[in-house]
Amino acid sequence: MESFTFPFDINELPSTLKPFLRTLQSSPILPALKPSSVSDGVAAFLFLLSALGYITKGRLWDKPDPYYKVWFERPQLADGGSSNKGAVTRNIVQRLEEGDYQAVIFWGSQSGTAERFAETLGREFHTRFGINALVADISDFDVESIADLQQKYFAIFLLSTYGEGDPSDNAAGLWDWIKRIKDRATRVESLRYVAFGLGNSNYKYYNRVLDVVVDAFDAAGATSLMPPQRADDAEGATEEDFQSWKDDLFALFRSLGYEQKAVAYQPTVSIELGERVQSEKDDSVHEISMHHQQTSLNSAIFPLPVRNCRELFTAGDRNCIHMELDLGNNDLVYKTGDHIGIWPCNPDEEVERLLETLDLNERRKNTLRIAALDDSAKPKVPPGSTLEAAFRHHLEICASVSRKTVFDLAQFAPTPEAKAMLTEIGQDRTRYEQFTSSTHITLARLLKLSSSLEPWTALPLSFVVENLLSLQPRYYSISSSSVISPRRIALTALVVNKQVADENHSTINGLTSNYLLSASKLPSNAKAATPSFQHTSPVGGDGGTVFAHVRKSKIKLPITSSTPLVLIAAGTGFAPFRAFLAERAKLHALGKPVGRMLLFFGCRNRESDYIYRDELEKLQETLGDKLRIVTAFSRDGNNKKVYVQDRVAEESETVLEMLNAGANMYICGKASMAREVDGKMEEAVAQQKGMNESEVKNWTDGLKKRGKWRADVWG
Structure with a gap:
């Protein structure tokens, strides 16, 4: 029988294919398939080509990627950032x-x-x-x-x-x-x-x-x-x-028999001051995202121009600001109920105080050369940042100093008196608590207080960087609806200024809330002076530009607009509910069915800090009997203090009726308020349903697991 001839040279193929093809060539199968016409020949050739492609898969083409597994490895393993580098066992x-x-x-x-x-x-x-x-x-x-x-x-x-x-x-x-x-x-x-x-x-x-x-x-x-x-x-x-x-x-x-050694300071990073940056341009704001990872829950960070700022309080010495951030043409998107993370910078006064105390004012524009000396050391400052940028944009210089840091600082004190003071405070918890209860002690203020005349020239920069935390974002509930305002994010921020009971009547200024107030260009209502901040140039906005990212939240409106809602909020906890109600009102105006809504709102005073009161009155007109508002005022000119949890207790029968009818209940505000609301609701359930403590817990846990009872609270 005539043997079959392949249209290619078998000897040029990989050795793994040669034996198989020679066996196939000498078999009676292929000669029997010898084409009798041109069309048969084309069909036979295509058949052989397909067979050859199948046989050579993984050898000549579609080879497995030897580095495929790298896609599923943690990036820090490749960078040497994990103590488990090289480990193959779990x-x-x-x-x-x-x-x-x-x-x-x-x-x-x-x-x-x-x-x-x-x-x-x-x-x-x-x-x-x-x-x-x-x-x-x-x-x-x-x-x-x-x-x-x-x-x-x-x-x-x-x-x-x-x-x-x-x-x-x-x-x-x-x-x-x-x-x-x-x-x-x-x-x-x-x-x-x-x-x-x-x-x-x-x-x-x-x-x-x-x-x-x-x-x-x-x-x-x-x-x-x-x-x-x-x-x-x-x-x-x-x-x-x-x-x-x-x-x-x-x-x-x-x-247990282990000997504890007295250990001198051993840095985990080496820091040197390099060349001086000549440009006046802020060299590090664009690097603010170095500690932020974009994930399925967190967006990337974007610079957002400030728009449409207004004061929400009508009287008093506090500020509560409404601010809108323009998303422009960037890729940032949000959903109603999400959070916005604001990345603040430190105030000018604190930056200047720290530079002066360290006697580094003249070297503020020098770049930092940082090298890790320990595998566990993680970078806090981007490469090439100046000293001033590190203090302004990357380190928490406004935070209180821990007792351990106070004690460890003593070894670098410029005077014996400063060393004695820091040692005394640092080694005694009671003394430390007495000291910090009446004085807000940041690192710069502590250095200045312990040695007002002598600068801390012996204090290593590595110690400063190691003992300061990385500057982190602060989160606010978004108070706008993504359906109504997809390219504008609104936030509602209470400006915090806490008085300290010291002889100077000092004030602890909330970092991010004062940063936002500064960006808004609104006047401060505080009696004491408020801090000043550097802002990037405004891009046609009312104020400056702030850096922010969006974080997904579990506080979402139900998919079905006819689902009833129970909304419980105090103060700025009302922010996400402003978006909820606006979205429901829009659907109602379009003729869509919306469920019954019961809003509990609490604040100090009806006249001064009832935020968004005008908007709520308009929403009430639009929604009619679909919306009922129950208010609570704790300082409303009478002796009785009424809190939002008290109103929930009074209306517990209605709340339970709505929950039994399939309503979703949301609580937003301080954690202490939410805890009180939980307690009032559990008491009502036990009384009205005749349940014991275990049954009440199972009932509430069931609602929470089904997403019918959600809380968005903070400490």
Whole structure:
């Protein structure tokens, strides 16, 4: 039989294909397919071409990308920013053995505080006790392997609680495992652990994550080396609570036979002042996004021109501003109910005070050369920034100074008197609390107060940068509807100026609210002078340009416009509800069906700070009996103080009726108010439905899980 001839040279093909094609060539199949016409020949050629393509897939074409897995790796692993670089195991015991670690510090963090504490603790374990500790993101490991930790290891958990008693996103796996421990009676008898929780006592479920995890571990046979402790951010005490817990933890290790060394300051970054920037142009505002990651929840940061600013209070010594930001032609979009994150800068006065105290006024325009000396050190200032830009745009120089920082500053004091003062305050918590309760102490003010005549020339810049936090955005509920105003974002901001009970009657100025007031060009109603800020040049706006990004929120209108709404707000908590009502009014005007709405609104005084009163009256006219407004005023010229939670209690029967009919209930404002509203509603449910405490909790939890009861609150 005549053999078949391929229309190509087999010898030129890869060696892996040659044996197969020679076998096919000598078989009786292909010669039998010898074409008898041109059309048969074309068909045979196309058949062979398709077969050849199929056979050579992955060899000659469509080869697997050897770096495909990189798309699914964390970028910090490639940059050397993780302590787990090069690790191929998610088993925590194996990882500890490979790295010759004696302890593991797990962190569950939503805002970054617990992570920062964990990194600090890991460094101090090594420098003070010689303990090699692995600082671990809980999500980097299989949480089931925690049960295999032997007693020779110390396990430390730093866990934050936020929202409705929820764990941080990276601790979701731990949370699920803890539930399985309870359900399956899993034992963890070899686990020796210490736990510290971060939370805010203004919230109903204060430090719930810590309590649930500790209870589960103890029930499963784990050994707690010391009682769990809790940080409370209600009064800004998180840093001090952590320091006190750390002192107790170090005392524990000393009792276990570890020798604690006195450690001199060891920088984690090297900082030098380089060349001087000649341009007057602000060299760092455009770099403000270096600590911001664009995600599915957070947009990129954009400069937004300020438009249409107005004062909402009609009397008094406070400001509440309405401000609109123009989205222009950029890619920024938002949905009704979202949050806007405002990136402020520090006030001129504080920047000047810090530069002067450090005797660096003449070098403000010199660039910073920063190099990490420790794997855990994270950049806070963009490369090429000037010293002034770092203090103005990237570091929290207006924040209070922690007791540990006060104590550590003493070693660099320019005079013996300053050293003695700082040592006394820094080593005694009671003394520190007395001092800070009557004085707002920023870093610059502390340096100035302790040594008013001598500059702090011996204080390393690395110490300053390490002990100042990165400047973070402040979030506001968007008070405009994306349906009505898709290219304008409105926000409602109360300007905060808190009086301090010291001999000088000092004022603590809210950073971002005063920054927004400055950008609005509106006059201040405060009795004391307000800070001044640098703003980028306005682009045809009423004021300056602010940097902002949008963050998605769970506070959303129901898809069906006929769903009834119960809206509960105090003060500027009304902001998202302004958008809700405006959107519903628009639909109603177009003839669309809208559900019944019950709004509870509380503020101090009917005449002075009833914000958006004119708008609400117009909405009432438009919506008619679809909207009912119930107000509460705590300082309305009579002796009785009425709060929004009191009105909710009075109208609880109506609220329950609406919830039973399928209404959505939203609460927005301070966490303490929301907690009180929850309590009033639970009392009403117990009384009107005849439920016990457990049944009430199941009922409210059911509404919250179905998205029928939502809260957007702050501390």
